[in-house]
Amino acid sequence: MEKTKKGWGHYFSEYAAFIALLLLAVVLCCISKEFRDVGNLLNLMRQATFNGLIAFGMTCVILSDGIDLSVGSTFALSAIIAAEMIVSGLPAGLAICAALVVGTALGAVSGVLVTKGRLQPFIATLITMTAYRGFALIITDGKPISKLASSIESEFGAALFAGLGKGALKLGFIRVPVPVIIFLVSLAVFWFMLTKTTFGRKIYATGSNIKCANLVGVNTTKTKIIVYAISGFMAALAGLIMISRVNSAQATLGQGYELDAIAAVALGGTSMSGGRGKILGTFAGVLIIAVLNNGMNIMGINTYYQSVVKAVVILIAVLADHKR
Amino acid sequence: MNIEMKGIDKSFGSNQVLKNAGFLLKDGEIHALMGENGAGKSTLMKILTGVYTKDAGTIWVDGKEVSFKNPQEAEKAGIVFIYQELNVLFDLTVEENLFIGKELTKGFGICNKKAMRAKAREMMDKLGVKIPVTATMSDLSVGQQQMVEICKALMADAKVIIMDEPTAALTVSETRVLFDVIRNLQAKGVSIVYISHRMEEIFELCDRITVLRDGEYVGTENIQDIDLDHVVQMMIGRAIGERFPKRNVTVGDEVLRVEGLSSGKLFHDVSFDVKAGEVVGVSGLMGAGRTEIMNAIFGNIHLDSGKIFMNGKEVKIKNPRQAIAAGIGFITEDRKTEGLLLEKSIAENIEITNLPKVANGFVLNKPKQRAVVKKGIEDFHIKCFGPDHECNNLSGGNQQKVVLAKWIYTEPKLLILDEPTRGVDIGAKKEIYTIINEMTAKGVAVIMVSSELPEVLGMSDRIVVVHEGRVTGILNAAEADQAKVMTLATGGSL
Numbered sequence A: 001m002e003k004t005k006k007g008w009g010h011y012f013s014e015y016a017a018f019i020a021l022l023l024l025a026v027v028l029c030c031i032s033k034e035f036r037d038v039g040n041l042l043n044l045m046r047q048a049t050f051n052g053l054i055a056f057g058m059t060c061v062i063l064s065d066g067i068d069l070s071v072g073s074t075f076a077l078s079a080i081i082a083a084e085m086i087v088s089g090l091p092a093g094l095a096i097c098a099a100l101v102v103g104t105a106l107g108a109v110s111g112v113l114v115t116k117g118r119l120q121p122f123i124a125t126l127i128t129m130t131a132y133r134g135f136a137l138i139i140t141d142g143k144p145i146s147k148l149a150s151s152i153e154s155e156f157g158a159a160l161f162a163g164l165g166k167g168a169l170k171l172g173f174i175r176v177p178v179p180v181i182i183f184l185v186s187l188a189v190f191w192f193m194l195t196k197t198t199f200g201r202k203i204y205a206t207g208s209n210i211k212c213a214n215l216v217g218v219n220t221t222k223t224k225i226i227v228y229a230i231s232g233f234m235a236a237l238a239g240l241i242m243i244s245r246v247n248s249a250q251a252t253l254g255q256g257y258e259l260d261a262i263a264a265v266a267l268g269g270t271s272m273s274g275g276r277g278k279i280l281g282t283f284a285g286v287l288i289i290a291v292l293n294n295g296m297n298i299m300g301i302n303t304y305y306q307s308v309v310k311a312v313v314i315l316i317a318v319l320a321d322h323k324r
Numbered sequence B: 001m002n003i004e005m006k007g008i009d010k011s012f013g014s015n016q017v018l019k020n021a022g023f024l025l026k027d028g029e030i031h032a033l034m035g036e037n038g039a040g041k042s043t044l045m046k047i048l049t050g051v052y053t054k055d056a057g058t059i060w061v062d063g064k065e066v067s068f069k070n071p072q073e074a075e076k077a078g079i080v081f082i083y084q085e086l087n088v089l090f091d092l093t094v095e096e097n098l099f100i101g102k103e104l105t106k107g108f109g110i111c112n113k114k115a116m117r118a119k120a121r122e123m124m125d126k127l128g129v130k131i132p133v134t135a136t137m138s139d140l141s142v143g144q145q146q147m148v149e150i151c152k153a154l155m156a157d158a159k160v161i162i163m164d165e166p167t168a169a170l171t172v173s174e175t176r177v178l179f180d181v182i183r184n185l186q187a188k189g190v191s192i193v194y195i196s197h198r199m200e201e202i203f204e205l206c207d208r209i210t211v212l213r214d215g216e217y218v219g220t221e222n223i224q225d226i227d228l229d230h231v232v233q234m235m236i237g238r239a240i241g242e243r244f245p246k247r248n249v250t251v252g253d254e255v256l257r258v259e260g261l262s263s264g265k266l267f268h269d270v271s272f273d274v275k276a277g278e279v280v281g282v283s284g285l286m287g288a289g290r291t292e293i294m295n296a297i298f299g300n301i302h303l304d305s306g307k308i309f310m311n312g313k314e315v316k317i318k319n320p321r322q323a324i325a326a327g328i329g330f331i332t333e334d335r336k337t338e339g340l341l342l343e344k345s346i347a348e349n350i351e352i353t354n355l356p357k358v359a360n361g362f363v364l365n366k367p368k369q370r371a372v373v374k375k376g377i378e379d380f381h382i383k384c385f386g387p388d389h390e391c392n393n394l395s396g397g398n399q400q401k402v403v404l405a406k407w408i409y410t411e412p413k414l415l416i417l418d419e420p421t422r423g424v425d426i427g428a429k430k431e432i433y434t435i436i437n438e439m440t441a442k443g444v445a446v447i448m449v450s451s452e453l454p455e456v457l458g459m460s461d462r463i464v465v466v467h468e469g470r471v472t473g474i475l476n477a478a479e480a481d482q483a484k485v486m487t488l489a490t491g492g493s494l
């Protein structure tokens, strides 16, 4: 019942996710030479990008007292639309823009179902999740679309498309992969949006008490639709990076990604009932999952066991959070 | 049962809310616990019942030292707390609520519905109230829900019942019923701790009174020995003078006029107007449709027919945003569920209503944010650690001040106040009245819905009386009195 204001305990719970991440990383660095290699760490960040981008969007949705199960399907469907446009000879830039617009629209549809359709977010996005996966299968007829890069005619287009997932920028000694840069820039943008803008305030207000938010003049319907649209945009962005990396696309892409994203948000200490949470927490949550995956792979732990370990870590983190 | 609390200290973080607080409850008495908002009344009672743990001090029950670890333990010992915010399960029926966690069974966990129903009816009869035990909680009035809580306390064989502002949401007649029940309980030897900010009630009902100020014990008196001024003096350490400050405002042009507002079964053919600098009180029984009319003007309830005029021009208001754009501010009756983002800070609550004022375009501006919030806390004397104080942990009256503060800076032309002083202490009430007067001096038109008749009579220039969704009369302050308002409010005519 009680709550102490700003003691050590306060800081501890505020940054619990970062402390856990730090501990985990330090332990792994100590026991594994491979893990602490700079190349491996950058690789780890790059792997984290997909979940990270999706989890940022998911954080906003959950903060507004919603949930978005459709992100994995949106990831696939927007990627496939880009891929189809590329193999049919359309400019890569156009394909990329189209995929982002489609992703945003797909997200907005979930938002409309939740607000205007008055469906529970879980049900609404379960519906869109199923539907978008279905569309992806219909468009591709279940077959993979491959050799994307070589289908692009213009040199610039090819470079743009390949750069998205495979490129790197030289910063001093290290070559930072483009996905990692996108990841970090997104983090900054989301942090700014949630902490420094009026729209951020509206998201928190909507998730905290929707009745009150409405009465003080927040357009909660609009806020929610935008939040789902953001989530869709981020899923599409992640999907584009994915197809650029693997140079092919198929309808089964991104299956189960929604769960990893939700796990990262929960690890980061965001309340599942909305109104409370931080994007930096989600960032830490994403990295925890990535470090676990990477570390266990390096140590050669059987993938079946990896799932169990992940589950245990999430359980501990969420329980610790409840103790606040 | 005798209860003595002595030397109780309690801090939340670095904020000490109780210092050497104490209290002595005698067998079978009705004991008022008084103090300003945030004085620590609720906290002291929560310590007694094991919701919070004390930092220092001793509690004796019938001479034996006790320290309850949780409310269940206190309940076993016969001490039950009926909270300011009722603790009922709205989706369940009355009998299910009464027996929650203590179901009568036929063994093997199978509920004995018949026995429970019979027992529930018996308890209701004992209390002398008529509430169908099969009704769903959410269909009952607040007063009836409260009776169910009292009934639950009796079933736990309570010797002491603590009531924290029980009449705040009751109608006049429900209050009468509650008082009868309380006196009835007293006759059976149950002691009552009664917390309320309604002075009239204290003098009518209680035997003795204990006052806390800033978390400290001030004194205990027999009610016969003191008067209102004395109590106020004890509570705030000085006299407050006139309860309703005088207003010298020349009433200006019409700001709001509504004509023939109707909405389903809620209200019908409602017409009235409010002028600049005027306070129009709206009186009526609980459930008469006053809140619904206000919600409709604010665009929060759909109107079937009727017209709304602002400054003589007809406006279409379909949602709260349009109402705000038209220059209306609305302080809702229920601060917990509608008025506040409870889990957010004072700053965030004030800012969300004033986003254009605290931001440059989309981007929040720290100095502007600070300025508005600081002004709010200072102007309204909100008792808190600072702007980051979570509203959840504010005392009831201070929460109400936050709700007021967040609207004032939007500079509305019309301010609708629905029960603005519910749960607010007598000093803060006067502050709120003063703020209302300052607003009217600036030419703001004010509608004040209130169930406290003295307040409506003391503050209004005109009084609109509502009965079962219809306006039954509009009285000028000069001609209005308690009897006339009550007659109109109960459907009579003058």
Ligand SMILES: Nc1ncnc2c1ncn2[C@@H]1O[C@H](COP(=O)(O)OP(=O)(O)OP(=O)(O)O)[C@@H](O)[C@H]1O
Pocket (backbone or CB within 6 Å): A001, A002, A003, B012, B017, B035, B036, B037, B038, B039, B040, B041, B042, B043, B044, B383, B384, B393, B394, B395, B396, B397, B398, B423, B425
């Ligand atoms: N859980 C909590 N954490 C931090 N501060 C708290 C908490 N509960 C109460 N307080 C603070 O303790 C003080 C006393 O609060 P309390 O609720 O006991 O006042 P009260 O006398 O019941 O007032 P009211 O008449 O307004 O209900 C207030 O200043 C409040 O902000």
Ligand SMILES: [Mg+2]
Pocket (backbone or CB within 6 Å): B041, B042, B043, B084, B164, B395, B396
């Ligand atoms: Mg209280």
